[in-house]
Amino acid sequence: MLDIVIINPKFEVSYWGLEHALPLLGKKANLPVACLPLLAALTPPEHQVTLVDENVEEIDYARLERADIVGLTGMSVQRERMMEILQELRKRGIFAVVGGPWVTVSEEYFGNLAEVIFVGEAEETWPQFLTDFQSGNWHKRYEQTNKTDMLQVPAPRYDLIKTERYLFGSVQFSRGCPFQCEFCDIIVTFGRRPRIKSSSQILVELEQLLANNLRIAFIVDDNLIGNKAQIKKVLQDVAEWQSAKGYPLTFFTEASLDLADDEDLMQLMVDCNIQTVFIGIESPNEASLRETKKIQNVRSTGTLIEKIHRVQDAGMDVWCGMIVGFDSDDATIFDAQLEFLQDARILHAMLGMLHAIPKTPLHARLKSEGRLDENDKSEFGTNVIPLQLSRESLRDGYLNVMQKLYDPERYFNRLESLFITGRFRFGQARAKYWKKRPWVGRLEQARFGILAFGLLARMMWSIPQRSLRKEYRKRIFRLLRVNRDPSVLFVYVIKCAMHYHHYTLSTNMSNKRSAVVNTF
DSSP: OOEEEEEEOOOOSOTTTOTTTHHHHTOSBSOOOTHHHHHHHHSOTTSEEEEEETTTSOOOHHHHTTOSEEEEOOOGGGHHHHHHHHHHHHHTTOOEEEOSHHHHHOTTTTTTSOSEEEESOOTTHHHHHHHHHHHTOOOSEEEOSSOOOGGGOOOOOGGGSOGGGBSSEEEOOEEOOSOOOTTOSHHHHHOSSOEEOOHHHHHHHHHHHHHTTOOEEEEOOSOTTSSHHHHHHHHHHHHHHHHHHTSOOEEEEEEOGGGGGOHHHHHHHHHTTEEEEEEEEEOSOHHHHHHTTOGGGSSSSSOHHHHHHHHHHHTOEEEEEEEEOOTTOOTTHHHHHHHHHHHHTOSOEEEEEOOOOTTSHHHHHHHHTTOBOOOTTOTTSOSBOOSSSOHHHHHHHHHHHHHHHTSHHHHHHHHHIIIIISOOOOSHHHHHHHHHSHHHHHHHHHHHHHHHHHHHHHHHHHOOOHHHHHHHHHHHHHHHHHOOOHHHHHHHHHHHHHHHHHHHHHHHHHTTSSOOOOOO
């Protein structure tokens, strides 16, 4: 039997990390990374596995010294902390292995600090390594020959993570994306052929989320609708499960903008109680979209704004990714981004400067053009040397847009434009269910009301800025004058907490109280 510890390192403060808001919500981290419980499930049962997420607990190095193997995973934003942990493990003589998104695209980054690296998916290579390790014939590098058959992926070991410390749960339906955006590493890691789990696999995982008291979950697929025909069958089964269970789970996910062209697919997602969808919009500049091969965003089925409004009108709140610094961008892009997001009624826009990830087509192109900054931690927040902008103007323009986006007046005007003026139809499938079962609806609405006022009271006590507390109260009272639905009130309070994080992040960067955090 092997004693194995698998670690997810602490994230730096980031747009989606919600670090400034989490204390207001009584949680340690936003959600568990999907790979930890999955790697535990892939480990043969005769071995002992311990999962450590540094975002919710400290690393006990004395405990690691007793382990046979310490595994480390991580994304690009975790690479510095990964390096620190590996250096400490090496100092203590601990056998360390590394896998995950960052080492997959930057295999040499950690030098000889890791005994073994895993490139790409690990459903086959992780069990194979454990067998090799026991026989003493392990290799320095493992990479799967074929992409993982998602129908063979076991249910993650949610029982091994401290679910009560997270704001949301996480679940994966599929991997892969059919598109070929130049800057994206998803197709490098998972390929362009979407692979989907069976409905029975997914429903088992949903039951486990409930068993661990996780009521809101992020479907972590990079593009849930990569294979529309197949995902529709799965969503139909999930919708039936939700209806039979009384809609116990609320989902948010990621999808491409061509979602707006399929009314049946949007309705299925709403029927599953998917209330929010993150879409990679990237830019209102069509030349930039064509440049980066984001062709799915320029197809002639309406303007970007019209497509976004279609998704919102179907009943899903749209969050988005936006990028500045494409070769086709000049100094006008910053005001264009602000105007676009206001018109689109998008509240949460993850704006970032274009960044070239190793092994992507963008990285190869810019390297051949001599336009890559090799400094791993650039003062400009990105390794891309822009074409029509100076590096200073790109960085300063990005910070200026971030600060304006999360100016309280602008932020809440976008929120009210969607929820009040636009009469956004929130949680339609669940609302229909409650209408047929009024007592169930009253109980659930009472729960949401208690949660909403409890969180609001915590925020009023904890947020130091009097002006922000006043703004949050004003906006909530304005909502209650037109909509007293407790479930909508709960969402409004959560959006106030998220605003506090985004506002603090952008203000700290603009005032140079923190380093530039590139949200790309």
